[in-house]
Amino acid sequence: MKKSVFAVALNHRSQTEHWNEAFHQSPYKTPPKTPVWFIKPRNTHRKMGDVISLPEQQQTFSGGTLAVVMGKVARKIRAADAEQYIAGYALANELSLAEESFYRPAIKAKCRDGFCPMGEMAGLKDVSALDIVTEVNGVVKQSWSTSELHRNAAELIAALSDFATLQAGDVILLGTPQQRIPVNAGDSVTIKAQGLPTLTNSFSDETNVKTQPDGHPTLFALGLNYADHATELDFNAPEEPLVFIKAPNTVTGDNCVSVRPDNLEYMHYEAELVVVIGKTARNVKRAEAFDYVAGYTVCNDYAVRDYLENYYRPNLRVKSRDTLTPLLAKITPREAIPDVQNLQLKTFVNGELTQSGSTRDMVFSVAFLIEYLSEFMTLQPGDMIATGTPKGLADVKPGDEVVVEVEGVGRLTNRIVSEKQFEENLK
């Protein structure tokens, strides 16, 4: 599996029914209006037959589901046309710790090593009422039907491809019921559905069960990792890192354009230092963290604030839109930066300084973040961590030139264009 795996929370009726009351109260206040997307990054990917290592002292739950596999590039596809973009379907297991909150579907619960095995793909004509059956050690523990989903595969493709270009081989997991199945060391879990190759994986409590995952490097990003920025947004600084993942479709390069969707109130830049991982990191202690760093680069983590849905942020619609993460390709080697916690960050819009801060003010340092992430997942060479942005956000408009820079690391320039300009250039 080389491509992106997108997943959607709260797409099964039993889940929205279960959470309905809570979603009308604080902190949610209102149920989500658009799909609550998340990503299963490459460290989670496994195949049929792989042994999956379970986290210690925390219950893991199986979530048998259907995966739709894209057959060609899909951009702004209508649900009625989605069928022709589908290569086929596969069974998958969206493994998770207990789902306790839908404030950024938590990577700590969903993105552990091995938490997304997937079976072989097959072509199926009609998946509108497909029974997805989960067996544990040969005993049926769950059976649910895709007819119980809020949005079907075509509707999810339309919603996602509206802002994220999908590639052939990209996958969308269609969701799981509220009731998940506990799995324990020694269990063998099989997911079945008529017409699809069965998916079986066994589970172990040995921590050294490894396979070599392939796939896109993961781009982690930190929310509110500078206390002054959190204050600017009327938030308290987080007590634990707020990590989200950005999909490859959002990444663009130096001197490229970024598209500001039409009819918006507020889209802002975010200058960020990006850490590039140089070697496989698991259970790394803070004191050794820099041994695992290849170097540093710079990104601009644009966000469309109009699309933040109250408490469910940041869904991919806000932070993972096509072209909204310019990233400098040049990596400054670790050795060239003696103190990464003392670098100036700046943003200039049309030549005027609008954002200025120092990596000194990070809430969670680079070393802390590597220790934190590698405690529950394997970081691999090429993975990156965008470490958050300081205070000083401002709206950007079509025609603006935006430059973000990190002292000693690099400078990244891009220009904002309207949707109309962008679409015309594509013709």
Ligand SMILES: O=C(O)C/C(=C\C=C(/O)C(=O)O)C(=O)O
């Ligand atoms: O913008 C917000 O409200 C907070 C946030 C993300 C923040 C960053 O990307 C950052 O601080 O660099 C979010 O998505 O909720």
Ligand SMILES: [Mg+2]
């Ligand atoms: Mg950011």
